Amino acid sequence: MLIKVDNLTKKFNDLVAVDNLSFQAKKGEFICLLGPSGCGKTTALRMIGGFLKPDRGQIIIDGENITNVPPEKRPVSTVFQSYALFPHMTVMENVIYGLKFKGYSKKEAIIEGEDYLDIVGLNLEKNKKVTQLSGGQQQRVALARSLIINPKVLLLDEPLSNLDAKLRIRMRDEIKHIQERFNITMIFVTHDQEEALSMADRVLIMNKGKLEQIGTPEEVYNNPRTKFVLDFMGSSNVLQSEDKNIQFIRPEKIMMNRNKGGIEGIIEEKIFLGSIILYKIKTKSQIYKIQKNNDGLDEYSVGDRVYITLKTTGSIAQ
Amino acid sequence: MKIKKDRVSNQLDTRFLNLIDKLILIIVVLSVIIFIFYPMMAVFKESFVIDGKLTLDIYRSLFSKNAKLLSNSLLVAVLTTIISTIFSIAVSIYVSFSNSKYRKIFILILMLTMISPPFVSSLAYISLFGRRGFITHNILGLTMNTYGWKGIVAMQSLGFTSLNALMLIGVIGGIDKSLFNSSLDLGASSSYTIRRIVIPLMRPGIIVVALLTFVRSLADFGTPIIIGGSFNVLSTHAYLNVVAYSDLPMAAAISILLFLPAIIAFVLYRILMKDLNVISGSNLREESKEQLLSIEGFFPRLLQIITFIFLGMMILQYTSIFMSAITKPKFGKLYFTLDNIKETKNYISGSFIRSIFYSLITGVLGSIIGFLISYYLEIRKIKGMKTIDFISTMPYIIPGTFFGLGYILAFNKYPLELTGTALIVILNCIYKQLPLPTKVSSAVISQINPQVNEAAKDLGAHELYLLKDVVVPMSKSAFLLSFVNNFTATMTTVGSIIFLVYPGRKLATLVMFDAIQTGKYRIGSVIACMLIVMTLIVNLIFSKFLLEEKDAN
The missing domain is CATH 2.40.50.140 (Nucleic acid-binding proteins)
Structure with missing residues (x-):
């Protein structure tokens, strides 16, 4: 297993945001963390990213326990919901920002940056300020900026929620393609069940901080294990209860x-x-x-x- | 069922309401022109016109005789700007990224400067480093002359750093936190993130802070008068020209000279503040409990050291004021005593009550006028209101003495003969402090969903009802904040009213200024402490109200 999350727990005052969450993912697997807002999925992601300290539990990546490793030293990278692009830098500067800490010279970094901008189709915009880009383009820059540092796990926090419906569907395909091309492990947080079903290898459904069910899209839709999963994944007729x-x-x-x-x-x-x-x-x-x-x-x-x-x-x- | 036709009286009501609406607008606009724009013009006129003729004579004599003053002013202003800006960057970054318990304490200490009367730093300087200073005389056994430009630069830097740091803390708070997380996530250290992400994003704020410091240092006459010794600057010269030589044209010319950098700074300020809004507008949803940047590495440590030096000086300053209020030297030793406080009674005689009274009036009226300006600007979008808004925010940056001088020149004859009255002092305070309520109200009003207003109109509410039923109730926090700001500013003001107050009707700050100038430092310290305690109490009470208001929303 590439990533192993064990009994992860986080409380905010009295609220248990994440409650004993455990799951594993293989290399190259696309996992969707799915659930209604407030279910703890983003909190879980932030703990994996290193921005929140868990109260209990551990996170192991490639055999290494990273629970107490600060974000800058973790082999993971996050694509933020707001993209978090640096507004005072150009597209290229944003994309190659992380390479400096991997020991790249500026020249090497730019060559690498060109490659990644090609992949996301933005090489022509490389000298623009990121604030001049459209939402979809900013999304691609954020993706390239995270991918370029070659993380073992890429975390995505509702990355499509700020895009319009058409673009969202296109970006789904693009992200899926990139994931397959790099064979990278992705953990993708969303509240949109269609998004989860269409992209994920396995869907992890959360409710009130707890894991409800984990399985392939077919499994969770056809064989929900709890009433919550049944209701959350589309509609149904209850025949007998x-x-x-x-x-x-x-x-x-x-x-x-x-x-x-x-x-x-x-x-x-x-x-x-x-x-x-x-x-x-x-x-x-x-x-x-x-x-x-x-x-x-x-x-x-x-x-x-x-x-x-x-x-x-x-x-x-x- | 048929809908009732408009009754005749309804139409009359509407006409009546329209009339009132127009009347309020006209009063607001006229008052801004009369009490801000006209006095400023009066200063210009005084400096350019002699015996009805346009001339540059005054400026010629100003430059020929006072070139030294100009260079002195620039020296102090440039040094103060550099030191204070560096200090405030360090303090604001360190405070923003320290843990929330310490952050609150640091911010409280910074706020203390906001509610203190001016000259407290000068007063502290004298009692610590003066001829009979606690450190220089009592500890080191020296009797030396420490008055001069170094003291001015040090004390101005100290005083302005609090204000600047608070502004910059606001700027940092407005930056999308996920940018910091993102930088760490990509492998950058905290130190690198501060240098490469935090500081560049603070840039517009840093420029604003530097500009404000430069202008305020140029305009400050209190510090150089008290601890400058024989070192004179333009602002003290302008002040002396009014109070000692009654040479108003010369005072006006100097004020204009000090006004020019101020107006340039002001225009830049308005442009840059818009930029700041762009940055802060992005994303504030992030939780505050997440891990922010940690203070590790050489650069953050440097910021930490600067912050501690600054805080140490602040604490030293307030301790010395407090100690000097309750001690007295006897046979070369210091004794605790209440004598100073008893003695102060003879000096303040009603001025303290008067200060509170004026501050209350300024607080109430200033909040209302500021609110009305932003209402006509933000919601009614009345043509030309932008100009009025521009004029009404100018006092934020124009030197206080310039504004005070304008009032003497503008209101000394019929039909607006106000000099010597209490009214002119109150009006001066209201309009000098108008920028804050206007800004605060605009910020709150622009948060009101325009559709709420449209809904009210759709249901048949007249503009005035809209104001009464929707805008005013939704702007309560603006009123509270404006009131407390105006109250504090009036309690601690000196510069703009120093020429206007009638000798028998002094305010507490002026009594304090006189006490310091005549060498009664302990009396000055007592009054300073009283003012600090009074404004502190009012601020604490109102911040409680404000918090409740926030919770209610």
């Missing part, structure tokens, strides 16, 4: 037709969302949320009588 056993089915997994079979119900509500359409169907026992692709084949209207079939249900045994 006895003390510790919850049976559920995701809205897109319910079949629906006009003729026969399954449970009879009436369409109560229809919500058009562009590529998909959501229906709420009232049956004798409960109301089901159902999701259909807007494929133009079979469209239903409010009031229609339909029959639904529940095929792949899941269950949580807590």
Whole structure:
């Protein structure tokens, strides 16, 4: 394992921000720390980055315990949410800032800097002040500035949250490509489940400082282990909920037709969302949320009588 | 249901409200022109016009006779600027990155200078290093003349460093903390981060601080008069020309000469302050508990040493004032006694109460006028208000004696014959201190979400109701802060009112100034202590209110 986090705990006064967090990641793995705001994911990242001292627990990278190593000596680097580019320096000066402490001469550093600026597609802007760049470009500078010092682990703190929706999706791909190209271990903090599912090798879901579940995107979506994960990762229909056993089915997994079979119900509500359409169907026992692709084949209207079939249900045994 | 049509009286109401609104605006604008711009112009006129003719005679004689004074002034100002700027950079960085417990204590010590009357450093200098100084005479057994430019530079540097350091601490506080983290993260040491990230980002603040120091040093007449000995500078010459020789044209010419660097500094200040906002506008969400820079390595240690030297001098200064207030020499030894305090009673006779009274009035009226200016500027965006704002912030940097002289020249004849009255002193204090309430109010008002105002208007509120129901309630903290600042400034002011106060109606600071000038240093120390305690109490009470206000929001 490249990085091992053991029983990491951090309290702010009475609030336990991170509670006994443990996980591991292999070299080249892309881990997403996912959770609602206030769940402790950023606090965890800051501890790994060295900006916060944990109350308990340890962080081991490549066999070396770095829990008490100051940020400037850690083999990790952070891409900050605000990018934290130095406003009084040019793009190039920002990118090569960290090389000086690795013993590079200015000349060597600039040659290296050109390479990395090429990778993020900003070589033409190298002499501009960073304040003249757009949000997406600043993001790339921050990425290049961290990558150039060749960290063992790259930490990203909601790096896409300041970008508009289109750009965010493009940057997802770019970050993923860079990650694969450098085969670098990344820990990426986000509250956006779609972001996490689309980028991560494994998703680590946190709630109230605690680890809820860690697994591949498929695992956490299809087989949530807790009620929290079930609710946080998309919507679902709960079929049965006895003390510790919850049976559920995701809205897109319910079949629906006009003729026969399954449970009879009436369409109560229809919500058009562009590529998909959501229906709420009232049956004798409960109301089901159902999701259909807007494929133009079979469209239903409010009031229609339909029959639904529940095929792949899941269950949580807590 | 039909909506009621506007009643006739409603329209009358609106017309009435519009009238009041216009009236307030006109009063505010006129008062700024009359009580700031006009006195300044009066000084210009006095120095250029003799017997109704435009002439440069006064300036010719000024330069021919007083070239030495000019070079003396520049010498002191340049040295003070360099020393004070270096000291304040060191102090502000060290204080900003020390742990939060010490940071609070350091800031309190710095704030002490803000609430102290001027001359405390000179007073301390005399009682420590003067002819009968505690250190020079009692400890070292010397009776020497320590009066001269070195003392002036040292004491001015000491006095200005607190103010500068507080400003720079604000500048550092406004820098996005993740920039420091980012630098460490990339492998830089704390020391390197301070040199390469913190100081460059402080640059606009450093320039502002240096400019202010230069201008304030040029304008300061108190320190050179008290501890300058035979070393004279332009500002003391201007002061003496008014009080001793009654040569107002010459005093005006010197004031203009001192005013020129001030106005250049002022324009630069306004431009640079905008830059500072750009930096501080970025990101303040970061938690304060995170690890900041640590004081390690040669450079940070150097800053630490400078800071401790400075703090040591501050503590020495206040201890000596306090000690000199409660001790008396007898047969070459010092005894604790309350005699000084009893004796002071005879000197202050009502001046202390008068100081408090004037300060209260200035506090209340100044806050209101400052608030109205920023309201018409920031929310109503009235045309030409920017000019009024510019004029109203000028007193921040123009020398106090310039402003006081302007008042004598402007208000000595009908229809505004105010000289010798209490009113002229109060007006002078209000308008001299107007920049602060204006700035504070603008800062608070510009935080109000414009959509809140639009919502109120949308619901049918007249501009005046908007002011009463939305803007004023949301600006409470601005009023509190403006009041306490004005109160403190008036309690401790000297420069601008020294020519205006009628001999029988002195304020405590002036009594203190007189006591020091006539060699009654212990009386001066008692009054200094009284002023410090009084302003300290008011500041503490109000900072409590302010904190509650913050919590409530």
